Amino acid sequence: MIKFEEAKKIVLESAKPIGKEKVFLEDAFRRILAEDIIANYSIPPFDNSAMDGFAIKSEDTNKDLPVKLRIVGEESAGEIFRKKIDKGQTLRIFTGALLPAGTDSVIPQEEVEIEKEFIVIRRKVRKGENVRYAGEDIKEGEIVLEKGIQLNSTHIGLLSALGIVEIEVYIKPKVGILATGEELKDLNEPLLQGSIRNSNTYTLIAQIKSAGAIPLNYGKTGDNPNEIKNIIEENLNNCDIFLTTGGVSVGKYDYVREAVESIGAERKFWKVAQKPGMPLAFYVLKRENKLKYIFGLPGNPGAVMITFEEYVRPLIYLLSGRKNYLPQEIEAKFTHDLKKKKGRLNFIRVKIFFENGEYYISESGPQGSGFLKTLANANGIALIPEDVEYIKAGTKVKVHIVEW
Amino acid sequence: MIKFEEAKKIVLESAKPIGKEKVFLEDAFRRILAEDIIANYSIPPFDNSAMDGFAIKSEDTNKDLPVKLRIVGEESAGEIFRKKIDKGQTLRIFTGALLPAGTDSVIPQEEVEIEKEFIVIRRKVRKGENVRYAGEDIKEGEIVLEKGIQLNSTHIGLLSALGIVEIEVYIKPKVGILATGEELKDLNEPLLQGSIRNSNTYTLIAQIKSAGAIPLNYGKTGDNPNEIKNIIEENLNNCDIFLTTGGVSVGKYDYVREAVESIGAERKFWKVAQKPGMPLAFYVLKRENKLKYIFGLPGNPGAVMITFEEYVRPLIYLLSGRKNYLPQEIEAKFTHDLKKKKGRLNFIRVKIFFENGEYYISESGPQGSGFLKTLANANGIALIPEDVEYIKAGTKVKVHIVEW
Numbered sequence: 132m133i134k135f136e137e138a139k140k141i142v143l144e145s146a147k148p149i150g151k152e153k154v155f156l157e158d159a160f161r162r163i164l165a166e167d168i169i170a171n172y173s174i175p176p177f178d179n180s181a182m183d184g185f186a187i188k189s190e191d192t193n194k195d196l197p198v199k200l201r202i203v204g205e206e207s208a209g210e211i212f213r214k215k216i217d218k219g220q221t222l223r224i225f226t227g228a229l230l231p232a233g234t235d236s237v238i239p240q241e242e243v244e245i246e247k248e249f250i251v252i253r254r255k256v257r258k259g260e261n262v263r264y265a266g267e268d269i270k271e272g273e274i275v276l277e278k279g280i281q282l283n284s285t286h287i288g289l290l291s292a293l294g295i296v297e298i299e300v301y302i303k304p305k306v307g308i309l310a311t312g313e314e315l316k317d318l319n320e321p322l323l324q325g326s327i328r329n330s331n332t333y334t335l336i337a338q339i340k341s342a343g344a345i346p347l348n349y350g351k352t353g354d355n356p357n358e359i360k361n362i363i364e365e366n367l368n369n370c371d372i373f374l375t376t377g378g379v380s381v382g383k384y385d386y387v388r389e390a391v392e393s394i395g396a397e398r399k400f401w402k403v404a405q406k407p408g409m410p411l412a413f414y415v416l417k418r419e420n421k422l423k424y425i426f427g428l429p430g431n432p433g434a435v436m437i438t439f440e441e442y443v444r445p446l447i448y449l450l451s452g453r454k455n456y457l458p459q460e461i462e463a464k465f466t467h468d469l470k471k472k473k474g475r476l477n478f479i480r481v482k483i484f485f486e487n488g489e490y491y492i493s494e495s496g497p498q499g500s501g502f503l504k505t506l507a508n509a510n511g512i513a514l515i516p517e518d519v520e521y522i523k524a525g526t527k528v529k530v531h532i533v534e535w
Numbered sequence: 536m537i538k539f540e541e542a543k544k545i546v547l548e549s550a551k552p553i554g555k556e557k558v559f560l561e562d563a564f565r566r567i568l569a570e571d572i573i574a575n576y577s578i579p580p581f582d583n584s585a586m587d588g589f590a591i592k593s594e595d596t597n598k599d600l601p602v603k604l605r606i607v608g609e610e611s612a613g614e615i616f617r618k619k620i621d622k623g624q625t626l627r628i629f630t631g632a633l634l635p636a637g638t639d640s641v642i643p644q645e646e647v648e649i650e651k652e653f654i655v656i657r658r659k660v661r662k663g664e665n666v667r668y669a670g671e672d673i674k675e676g677e678i679v680l681e682k683g684i685q686l687n688s689t690h691i692g693l694l695s696a697l698g699i700v701e702i703e704v705y706i707k708p709k710v711g712i713l714a715t716g717e718e719l720k721d722l723n724e725p726l727l728q729g730s731i732r733n734s735n736t737y738t739l740i741a742q743i744k745s746a747g748a749i750p751l752n753y754g755k756t757g758d759n760p761n762e763i764k765n766i767i768e769e770n771l772n773n774c775d776i777f778l779t780t781g782g783v784s785v786g787k788y789d790y791v792r793e794a795v796e797s798i799g800a801e802r803k804f805w806k807v808a809q810k811p812g813m814p815l816a817f818y819v820l821k822r823e824n825k826l827k828y829i830f831g832l833p834g835n836p837g838a839v840m841i842t843f844e845e846y847v848r849p850l851i852y853l854l855s856g857r858k859n860y861l862p863q864e865i866e867a868k869f870t871h872d873l874k875k876k877k878g879r880l881n882f883i884r885v886k887i888f889f890e891n892g893e894y895y896i897s898e899s900g901p902q903g904s905g906f907l908k909t910l911a912n913a914n915g916i917a918l919i920p921e922d923v924e925y926i927k928a929g930t931k932v933k934v935h936i937v938e939w
Binding site: 156157160172174175176177181183207208209210211225226227228229263267268269275276283284285286287288289290291292293294295296312313314315316318319322324325326327328329330331332333334336337338340341353354380381382383384430432436487488489497499501502503504505506507509535 | 560561564576578579580581585587611612613614615629630631632633667671672673679680687688689690691692693694695696697698699700716717718719720722723726728729730731732733734735736737738740741742744745757758784785786787788834836840891892893901903905906907908909910911913939
């Protein structure tokens with residue numbers, strides 16, 4: 132049985148972005164940028180007015196005040212005043228308009244008096260006052276955004292300000308899902324005594340979406356090795372990652388490993404010293420010169436969701452080209468004691484809160500791997516190391532913030 | 536000029552969810568739940584085995600050990616063993632299978648020896664060992680999820696485990712966008728001297744999407760009151776909220792207020808004691824018995840994005856039925872001094888970080904309302920009150936975590 136850290140390393144060690152594609156800016160929100168963006172011009176592209184007011188030569192106010200300047204015209208944003216402004220002259224100007232030649236500052240309209248074709252200025256104006264200089268936000272040739280980031284609204288703003296219509300983003304990985312188990316009933320099937328709903332498929336669809344990948348749902352199958360094999364075999368070429376749930380333990384009806392191995396997948400590991408999720412199996416296989424990753428996830432909902440967050444999500448992120456692919460980690464203090472058995476790392480579902488400069492955590496409910504409500508009440512997963520048997524209240528442990 | 540808190544109150548005071556719709560569970564991820572979900576059966580639905588092993592009466596181990604029990608059959612998950620198990624008998628059982636009548640515990644298979652049709656048990660087994668009881672996760676009749684939450688993967692899991700095929704969610708608000716200003720060029724237009732790209736439309740589309748609403752892009756128009764009026768008039772019935780950018784100041788070319796007022800909208804406020812975003816205008820109008828909210832946003836990118844986060848996003852959240860609609864607020868210490876003018880609340884774009892039990896913030900770049908890079912580098916907005924002129928390094932202030 133290998134340890135969590137080693138298993139995670141094996142899952143992630145060979146993963147590379149699966150490819151790039153061009154998308155229009157309108158479709159780029161939340162995609163992962165696949166190219167460095169270099170400014171093809173400066174922003175602002177030209178010196179311009181930050182206010183509605185009057186463009187002047189500041190040196191005209193370096194004398195006995197008040198001074199009178201002659202209004203020689205006006206220019207709104209988007210227009211260009213072609214003549215140079217001379218000493219003693221001013222141009223009426225509006226926010227965003229090009230600073231006219233010969234001027235170096237703008238005095239706001241509410242600070243002057245207008246007397247026919249003149250303005251009266253009663254204070255000294257500094258050079259550059261109310262001017263936004265070309266390139267003061269972004270300089271031509273500057274690297275504005277680096278590949279590997281997830282594009283948010285501000286990045287879309289930057290890209291549009293640079294007039295970029297199309298950008299390269301990483302292709303979204305496709306993730307197949309097959310639930311196994313005779314006891315599973317779909318949402319619309321009658322729930323007989325002894326059977327339960329197939330919930331894993333639905334949580335996985337949502338988790339895959341939340342990771343920015345594309346879920347491909349191949350339904351459910353009973354405990355039948357040939358059927359499992361055929362479904363994986365038929366659909367693997369469409370997927371980058373294939374997830375099965377259930378059937379990976381040592382029981383008489385645990386046929387998933389047999390099925391996956393029969394298609395020639397190389398077993399990288401089976402069984403990890405962790406709880407929940409001990410029977411996790413991981414395989415790699417080459418198809419049409421592309422690597423396919425197959426996870427045999429356990430059957431219990433808690434084990435499925437947690438192994439997804441700790442193994443599958445980071446793998447999806449790496450295949451998607453994300454620079455940051457590991458769960459966000461904090462340190463937090465337990466508010467209560469905790470007992471566990473030695474030998475396996477425990478993933479404890481916890482509620483995180485912040486008080487007096489510390490992060491605290493407490494169990495979000497009973498930790499049996501079948502519990503759904505405990506998952507819904509959690510916003511973190513605490514990692515309690517293999518060799519620990521007892522955690523006293525107040526002990527600091529590592530916690531991963533969940534993104535599910 | 537009214538204050539920020541008052542203006543925000545006016546925007547939010549009358550907002551109610553715009554409506555409900557039914558969606559299939561597959562389409563419910565990230566939607567806002569519009570009904571309380573009550574468990575129609577318990578989870579687990581029946582007492583079942585947590586292990587592959589043997590179901591026994593625990594009292595059979597209350598005697599001199601080892602004991603031998605006769606194997607009377609086996610039952611896997613999804614099957615039902617119809618006969619009652621008597622004293623001295625056991626049933627081979629698999630994870631998830633119904634606990635058979637007459638038994639109260641399960642001993643794992645690796646802890647027994649099998650001798651022909653008998654198992655040998657060498658330890659006392661407690662009642663309930665390795666049994667998952669019906670309803671220990673969720674009890675029939677229990678409120679499982681409350682309306683107003685945004686559905687994440689764990690909620691989808693709960694709903695599917697309860698066999699819920701369709702649920703009621705709140706309708707997504709539709710938000711129209713019209714950019715105004717002669718200087719604006721679209722991404723595919725040549726950028727002449729004096730003109731700039733229309734970036735506000737693109738950031739707003741992304742911000743609206745990030746708030747779970749539907750953006751409707753009505754393009755851009757020059758500084759022409761009739762055109763602005765006509766575009767709003769023609770499209771307002773399709774929108775719950777209408778956003779314009781630019782043209783709300785006191786300049787000669789600021790026609791948005793005139794246009795909005797000419798269609799009969801009631802002005803709730805214009806000008807707020809804040810920076811950036813001072814000329815913000817807000818209107819309400821009834822159309823086909825529905826309230827329409829119109830914001831005249833300023834023209835500068837920083838002012839647009841920040842007023843969106845502080846006013847428009849909370850309004851979208853309220854119209855979407857979200858229980859939590861205000862920005863997440865923390866307290867953080869400035870790492871540097873800060874000077875501002877009295878009279879207006881300042882929204883300072885900041886980077887937040889956590890160190891030694893404290894949140895710290897520093898300006899993410901120059902705070903001019905036109906700067907885009909400062910926005911991209913920020914993950915928070917610090918709120919510096921109207922009457923403050925000087926903030927010393929180390930001072931704690933309120934910070935909103937941005938969701939853009």
